Every structure is written in structure tokens, then in C-alpha cells.
Amino acid sequence: MIHDFYIDSVNFKEFNDWKQEKENGLNGKKKNEFQQKSEDKKYEEWLEEIFKIPLAQKKKEILNKLKEDKNIDDFCPKHEELQNLPQNSVLIKIFFTLKRPYTSKDEGEFHIIDGRIFENPIVRDKFTGLPMVRPSTWKGHLRFAADKVEWNDENEKKKIIRWLFGSEPGDVDALKGRLYFFPTFFKDEEGKDVITPLDRKTRTPVKDKAPISIEVMKPGKSGEFYLLYVPYPKGKDFKENEIEEDLKFLAKALDLMFYTYGFSAKKTSGFGVIERLEENEIEVCPRDRKDIFSILYTKQNKTVKDGA
Incomplete structure (x- = not known):
């Protein structure tokens, strides 16, 4: 277990010794409450005080050191690398700012905020310790948005989705998609939020269920999104205009994911939506493909000079 990795740093104290020491250090009402x-319950407190919190603090120290030592740019594709890829490959890079919180469920065991154990930590990269959006998360949310795209020909739409994302589990003919996703790392500090469980029908708070604290990236935090399009496999009836159609469809799907549906857990609550992009916040390589994605950003008026 992950506990074993940190166990050497624990100032171990037997439960009975801790209990006696705790009781001796209390007076009056607090001592009486502890004795009752x-x-x-006492064992649970001992476990948290002696193991969980110290181990969580140790883990946080290690993760913070990793943040300082690692260069996350090593995980991201570069424009110059496109020359090694098949013709008509397209790399999209987006600098985004969150309009609503982003959250995701991590499997980590030791996260603390304000000195207390936190049960709903955000997903972090194991190597850098940074909060992140996994490639599989990007793919899942973009695939969801793709289904919502309005397209003239429904059969053509299904075909494009299959080319872009690959075959579905259980399909007889396996097909690798044309899209390649990369992780997004948040360099800013995470925060916390509280959500109230609601009844799905009445949308009112669920009785006897307390508000849930979750770890989030707050609005205003920024990240970088990378997406690589490689027009392979081509298929038997491939035509060059398929590339243009793929990219136009992709632009619509990205628009829906970023501005309407979001890319976060709790997206039905509006989580994971971003601020409107400016033209300089999206890079497309090769540049002559950028206009296809113009629905994603506000174009700059280059005929108006600064200060005019």
C-alpha cells in the first residue's frame, strides 16, 4: 500500500500511550468529553493524528518539491515536431482560463487542506504532483460534445465521429481515431468548494445528506490544452475534403465542450466551462488552418490601432 512508502516518517506512538497522554493533557469539560x-472513536482520532495527517503532510511536501523540479513542457508536443508527422496533420494549442470551477476524482489517499484530511481530492499527476486533466478525460468530454453537434447529415456525422475518436467498445471492426490527446497541468494552487446534494427530480437538497467538500481549480485559473489531428487511417474511399470536414466538425465540438458542457466532473452544474478565448490564445499549426477554428475565439480588429 501507499502507506508503506511514507511509514518511515511517522513518529509512531502506541494507541494506549497516546490515549493516556491525550487524557492527561486535557482539563475540565474537554477531558470529560474525551473520556465519554x-x-x-478514540482509535479513529489516534489514527488520524498519528498516521493520516503526518503522512498527508509528508506527501504534500514531496509533491511540492516535484512541482519545482519538473518541466511540464516535456509532456507537450511542439510545432516543429509536426514535420515528422504525416501530411495534413494539425496541432491545436489553447491557452484557457476557467470561468467555472474544474474538479475530478482522484484515488489518492493523503490530501490535506488547512491541516485536515480531505476526502475528495482533485486528480494529480503522479510524476509532477500537479493537478491535471488526463488525456482520457479530454477525450471523453469532447466525445460527449461531438454527439451534440448539429450536422446536416446524421449518417455523415456518425462517420466523422468514428474517424475522429475511433471505434466504440464492442465494435466488430476496431478503428484507431485520428485525434491524439495530451495532459493539461494546472500550475496554480488548488482550492476547495462545497456542493449540496440535490434530488434529481425536485432539485432540492436531499434530506439527511450533508454538504460535500470537494477540491477544485477555482475560476480564473489557467491551463493549456493540446490536441493533435492526424488524418490516418484514411480508409478505402478517402477524399482530401474529408480533412476539411473533420476539422470543421472538430471546431464545433470544441466550441460546445469549452463553452456549453464543460470538461469537468459535475458538468451538469456548469463545472469546467472556460472564459471566451481571444485570438492570441489559440495557436493552430499549420497557420492556414486557424480560420477553421475561428468560432472558438473573438477575432482582433487589426484595422484599429491601439489607443484609437
Whole structure:
């Protein structure tokens, strides 16, 4: 277990010794309250104080050091690398700012905020320790948005989705998609938010369910999104205009994902939506493909000089 990795740093104290020391250090009402607690409750407090919090603090120190030592640019594709890819490949890079919070569920065991164990930590990269959006997360949310795209020919739409994202699980003919996704790392500090469980029908708070604290990237935090399009496999009836159609469809799907549906858990609550992009916040290589994605950004008026 992950506990074993950090266990050497624990200042171990036997439960009975801790209990006696705790009781001796309390007075009056607090001492009486502690004595009235069940053994299970005391054991739970001992476990948190002696193991969980110290280990979580140790892990956070290690992760913070990793943040300083690692260059996340090593994980991202470069424009110059396109020359090694098949003809008509397109690389899209977007600098985005969150309009609504972003969250995701991590499997980590030791996360603390304000000195307390936090049960709903955000996903972090194991190598850098940074909050992140996994490539598979990007793919899943963009695939969801692609289904919502309005397209003239529904059969053509299904065909494009299959070419872009690949075959679905269980399909007889396996097909690798034309899109390649990359991780997004958040360099800013994470925060916390509280959500209230709502009844799906009445949309009112669920009785006897307390508000849930979750770790989030707050609005205003920024990240970089990378997406690579490689027009392979081509298929038997491939035509060059397929590339143009693929990219136009992709632009519409990106528009829906970023501005309407979001790319976060809790997206039905509006999580994971970004601020409107400016023209200089999106790069497309080769440049002559950028206009296809113009629905994503506000074009700059180059005929008006600064200060005019």
C-alpha cells in the first residue's frame, strides 16, 4: 500500500500511550468529553493524528518539491515536431482560463487542506504532483460534445465521429481515431468548494445528506490544452475534403465542450466551462488552418490601432 512508502516518517506512538497522554493533557469539560467517547472513536482520532495527517503532510511536501523540479513542457508536443508527422496533420494549442470551477476524482489517499484530511481530492499527476486533466478525460468530454453537434447529415456525422475518436467498445471492426490527446497541468494552487446534494427530480437538497467538500481549480485559473489531428487511417474511399470536414466538425465540438458542457466532473452544474478565448490564445499549426477554428475565439480588429 501507499502507506508503506511514507511509514518511515511517522513518529509512531502506541494507541494506549497516546490515549493516556491525550487524557492527561486535557482539563475540565474537554477531558470529560474525551473520556465519554467510545474506544472506536478514540482509535479513529489516534489514527488520524498519528498516521493520516503526518503522512498527508509528508506527501504534500514531496509533491511540492516535484512541482519545482519538473518541466511540464516535456509532456507537450511542439510545432516543429509536426514535420515528422504525416501530411495534413494539425496541432491545436489553447491557452484557457476557467470561468467555472474544474474538479475530478482522484484515488489518492493523503490530501490535506488547512491541516485536515480531505476526502475528495482533485486528480494529480503522479510524476509532477500537479493537478491535471488526463488525456482520457479530454477525450471523453469532447466525445460527449461531438454527439451534440448539429450536422446536416446524421449518417455523415456518425462517420466523422468514428474517424475522429475511433471505434466504440464492442465494435466488430476496431478503428484507431485520428485525434491524439495530451495532459493539461494546472500550475496554480488548488482550492476547495462545497456542493449540496440535490434530488434529481425536485432539485432540492436531499434530506439527511450533508454538504460535500470537494477540491477544485477555482475560476480564473489557467491551463493549456493540446490536441493533435492526424488524418490516418484514411480508409478505402478517402477524399482530401474529408480533412476539411473533420476539422470543421472538430471546431464545433470544441466550441460546445469549452463553452456549453464543460470538461469537468459535475458538468451538469456548469463545472469546467472556460472564459471566451481571444485570438492570441489559440495557436493552430499549420497557420492556414486557424480560420477553421475561428468560432472558438473573438477575432482582433487589426484595422484599429491601439489607443484609437
